[in-house]
Amino acid sequence: MGLAAAMLAAAGCQDSGNSDGDAAAADCGGKIAIFGAFTGPNAGLVIPSLNGAKMAVKQFNAANANCKVTMQEFDTQGNADQATPIANQVAQDQSFLAVIGGHFSGESKATMPIYEAAGLVMVSPSATATELTAAGNKSFHRVVGNDGTQAAAAVEYIKNVQKGQKVFLIDDGQTYGVGIIDGVKKGLGATAVASDKVQTDQTNFDATISKIKSSGADTIAYGGYTNEAAPLLKQARAAGVKAKFIGFDGLYDPGFPSGAGDAANDAIVTCPCLPADKAGGTFSKDYQAEYGQAPGSYGAEGYDGATVLLDGFKAGKKTRADLLAWVDAYDKQGVSKYIKFDPSGDVDKSKVAIWSYKITGGKFEPEQEIKLTS
Amino acid sequence: MNFDELFGHLGQHTVDGLAKGSIYALVALGYTLVYGVLKLINFAHSEVFMVGTFAVLGTWTVMGATNNPGIGMMLVFLAAGLVAGAVASGATAVAVERIAYKRLRTMNAPPLAFLITAIGLSLVLSEAFGVWQGRLVKGMPTIVPQEVVFQIGNTAITNTQLITVVAAILMMIGLDVFINRTRYGRGVRAVAQNPDTAALMGVNKDRVIMLIFLLGGLLAGAAALLYSVRYGNTRFNVGFILGLKAFTAAVLGGIGNLRGALVGGLVLGVIEVYAATLTSSNWEDVAAFVVLVVVLLFRPTGLLGESLGRARA
Numbered sequence: 001m002g003l004a005a006a007m008l009a010a011a012g013c014q015d016s017g018n019s020d021g022d023a024a025a026a027d028c029g030g031k032i033a034i035f036g037a038f039t040g041p042n043a044g045l046v047i048p049s050l051n052g053a054k055m056a057v058k059q060f061n062a063a064n065a066n067c068k069v070t071m072q073e074f075d076t077q078g079n080a081d082q083a084t085p086i087a088n089q090v091a092q093d094q095s096f097l098a099v100i101g102g103h104f105s106g107e108s109k110a111t112m113p114i115y116e117a118a119g120l121v122m123v124s125p126s127a128t129a130t131e132l133t134a135a136g137n138k139s140f141h142r143v144v145g146n147d148g149t150q151a152a153a154a155v156e157y158i159k160n161v162q163k164g165q166k167v168f169l170i171d172d173g174q175t176y177g178v179g180i181i182d183g184v185k186k187g188l189g190a191t192a193v194a195s196d197k198v199q200t201d202q203t204n205f206d207a208t209i210s211k212i213k214s215s216g217a218d219t220i221a222y223g224g225y226t227n228e229a230a231p232l233l234k235q236a237r238a239a240g241v242k243a244k245f246i247g248f249d250g251l252y253d254p255g256f257p258s259g260a261g262d263a264a265n266d267a268i269v270t271c272p273c274l275p276a277d278k279a280g281g282t283f284s285k286d287y288q289a290e291y292g293q294a295p296g297s298y299g300a301e302g303y304d305g306a307t308v309l310l311d312g313f314k315a316g317k318k319t320r321a322d323l324l325a326w327v328d329a330y331d332k333q334g335v336s337k338y339i340k341f342d343p344s345g346d347v348d349k350s351k352v353a354i355w356s357y358k359i360t361g362g363k364f365e366p367e368q369e370i371k372l373t374s
Numbered sequence: 375m376n377f378d379e380l381f382g383h384l385g386q387h388t389v390d391g392l393a394k395g396s397i398y399a400l401v402a403l404g405y406t407l408v409y410g411v412l413k414l415i416n417f418a419h420s421e422v423f424m425v426g427t428f429a430v431l432g433t434w435t436v437m438g439a440t441n442n443p444g445i446g447m448m449l450v451f452l453a454a455g456l457v458a459g460a461v462a463s464g465a466t467a468v469a470v471e472r473i474a475y476k477r478l479r480t481m482n483a484p485p486l487a488f489l490i491t492a493i494g495l496s497l498v499l500s501e502a503f504g505v506w507q508g509r510l511v512k513g514m515p516t517i518v519p520q521e522v523v524f525q526i527g528n529t530a531i532t533n534t535q536l537i538t539v540v541a542a543i544l545m546m547i548g549l550d551v552f553i554n555r556t557r558y559g560r561g562v563r564a565v566a567q568n569p570d571t572a573a574l575m576g577v578n579k580d581r582v583i584m585l586i587f588l589l590g591g592l593l594a595g596a597a598a599l600l601y602s603v604r605y606g607n608t609r610f611n612v613g614f615i616l617g618l619k620a621f622t623a624a625v626l627g628g629i630g631n632l633r634g635a636l637v638g639g640l641v642l643g644v645i646e647v648y649a650a651t652l653t654s655s656n657w658e659d660v661a662a663f664v665v666l667v668v669v670l671l672f673r674p675t676g677l678l679g680e681s682l683g684r685a686r687a
Contacts, residue, residue: 041509041609173656199656201615203605206390207650207658214379230511231607238520238606239532255510259607262441262516 028067029313032057032306033090035111036103037078041227044253046078046103048295049125049302052283053100055290056306060314069313071100071306078103080110087111091118098123098309098323100302105129105147105176108140115139121324123308125301128249128272129179133344141327141345143304143334145272145352147176150248151183153354153370154221154270158188161356161368162244162268164219168212169195170232172224180248181223193217198228205232209239217243225250230259237263249273252297257362264359268367272354273298274336275366283335304334380651385529387647393535393604395643396542400597401620402627402635403549404467404590410630411566411586414485417492418470420617421499422463422591426598427608428503429462430455431514434602439515451517455602460595467591468584470495479583504610511609518603534604541600545593546636552589553632562586566630619646619662626666628676637677641665 034053036046050073057071074090076083083102090096091114099115099122102108108127115122116139124132124142128150132140158164169185169192171177185192194215196208212220220236220243222229229251236243247256249271257264276284279300287295287303312326331340338351354372357364380387401423408416433454443451474491524531553559564572565582573579601616602608619642627638642662649661673679 039509041511044510195654196650197654197656199659201611202655203607203612203616204394205655206394207387207647208655210383210386210390210651211379214383227511227609230513231605234513234606238516240520259511259513261513261606 028064028316028318029069030097030318031095032069032071032098032100032309033074033096034071034100034306035074035076035083035086035090035107036101038073038075040075040077040079041255042078042104042225042250042253044226044255045250045297046126048297048299049103049305051291052287052295052299052302052304053125053306055287056303056310058290059286060307060310064314067314069310072096076102076107078107080106083107083111084114087114091115091120096120097318097320098312098327100125100305100309102127103298105132105179106174108132109175112137112140119320119324121309121320121327123305123327125305126249126273126298129175130183131175131179133346137345139324141308141341143308143336143339143347144298144301145349145354146346147180147248148183149349149352149372150270150272150354151180152187152372154180154184154246154248155187156372157268157270157356157370158184158219158221158246159191162219162246164191164244166193166215166217167191167219167221168193168215168217168243170208170220170222170224171195171197172228173197173199174224176250177223177225179223181221184221184223198224198232200228202228203231205235208232209236209241212236212241212243213239219244219246222247222251226253226256226259230256230264233260233267234263244268246270249297252357252364254296254364257359257364261362264362267359269357269359269364270354270370271297271357272352274300274353275355275357276300278366280333280335300334300336304336304339307334308339375652377652380648383528385527387651388644389529389531389535391644391647392640393538393643394647395623395640396538397597397601397604397616397639398620398623398642399542399636399639400545400593400600401616402624402639403546403593403632405621405624406627406629406632406635407586407590409624410632411562411583412475412488414488415492415621416470416587416590417489417617418474418496418499419467419590419594420613420620421496422467422470422613423594423598423601423616423620424500424503424608424610424613425466426459426463426595427602427612428507429458429595430599430602431512431608433458434515434517439517441516442519443517448517452599452603455517455599456596458595459598459602460592463595463598464588464591466499467587467594471584471587475583476580500610500614507610509610511607514602514606514608516606538600538604541596542636542639545596546632549589549593550632558582558585622662622666626669626676628679631676631678634676634678641677 037043074086103126105127122140128147130146130148169181171181245267247269251269252271276294312323317323317326354370356367358367404419474495520532522530523533561577561582564577623638623642624635627634646658650658
């Protein structure tokens, strides 16, 4: 029960790894750590990115036989408590020269100071909370638009496409959900009529549904992940709530439509990630060939995150400090977008594309790119 | 504090709370039965419920259930779900007793040992389902589409809420009659009062203990069906919070007291919905436990506070 699960979580399911430490001795190449929710309820969101990064490493090693890069996976289940001991382990193991991650905002926020102290550069494919780059952390970079941009796009979408007059805001009280809903709330102003906060692993949403009904909302915006959003939407629809539903990239996960069933039809999910066929180069084709399916959420971003670092290894960078400087100065076209970081670690906002996806028959269909007017 | 919403729709929130609490009550009965007889908390009971929800889901999937079936198929699915949930949960509960408790009991282990084996078994079951069924929430077909059956003022009572509350009360009454009026029930009460004397009088203690685990499991299976009908979702850790709440409900009503479990469950459900309405949904647990602490300060044995054995021996 409660106590027991907490003990289990503390024990963690982390790869012990075989850090032999002699990788750094080679003239070229080195070792990267990648961490994120590779198992657990939200793994569906993260696996495409892991696959993208793996593919980038594989292609790099095939093309550069004299410059081998190895990548070691660390599973955090998306949980900040599990990410922290992993961060300490990676920081102390001097054979690791760079980090891909975190994939979620909470685990990134918890581990950023540890990696910064160790001088390890972090390149995140999918941690989008605005506050991550606002903290002045020198180590954190991301190849994805932040939630400030995504929230602004969502506000545009709610106003201009869904024509929402009364919007009900829900978040799950976590770093990512609270951040994006705050952004949406500011953007909507008086159109946001009411709100509620749910908690992780909640299963009964009667109180929230009553609030939605009394508010007379015509649109529901949800910041959080599938495990709560799917039952919430299902129960709301069963209770006769007709309001339109908009979620964010945390719900861009095949588990969301499968958990919510028919209730998910016509729900909108925004994501600062490209539809598979819009990615540059041969990425989509290669991914399809490698894994037998189209790249899902953040596949292209995972590939880009790895590529930024791999280019550094190829340029002969082989210390943590050199790689950090390399990423800071990076300036090149990636498959998801043009990649160049501003001093805070965000990618150039004008290069970020936010897409809306509509759920139809249990599948995400790319709908449109949301243009920001401001 | 959103008092307008709470008092503006007080009837609605009360009905929501009662429906939510009914499921707590059915699971709470399992805790209270075992505590009443063995004086220990069966922490694996939350997983007995979880197994029930997966049995219901599995049965519906095998039968090819789809959303909104006709009335005939609806009844068939409900009956099949009830049988599947009750059999799976009942069998799990009996297995829990066999695996986690029986040997410890015969060896006169200290009570803490039972607690640890129950928590261990609970984790094993939950994690096994997590590995087998995945850790993501699993949707179920909507067998009973929600419809409003009564409308009193601005309070709408839906068919699923009505089914849940009525079923919970009927099962509670059935159990009460079984314990207080039948020969098996007399055996249960005898063992609860004094196991050794009961054994001397020819009551088979082992059989009584198996019986209470089975009864608790059957009720948890019924709760699993009601939960599946009403919420249409399950996952590997679905029993985790619900079990904690049901245990709280049992303590609130007076652990060991069957009627207390019902009262505790309903009160807890209503408190949670009120609290979630007044503030936000993530405050409901805080409110529930504050009320529990306050009640226990003034009534350490819970609201109805008498044990199974002393209730009309």
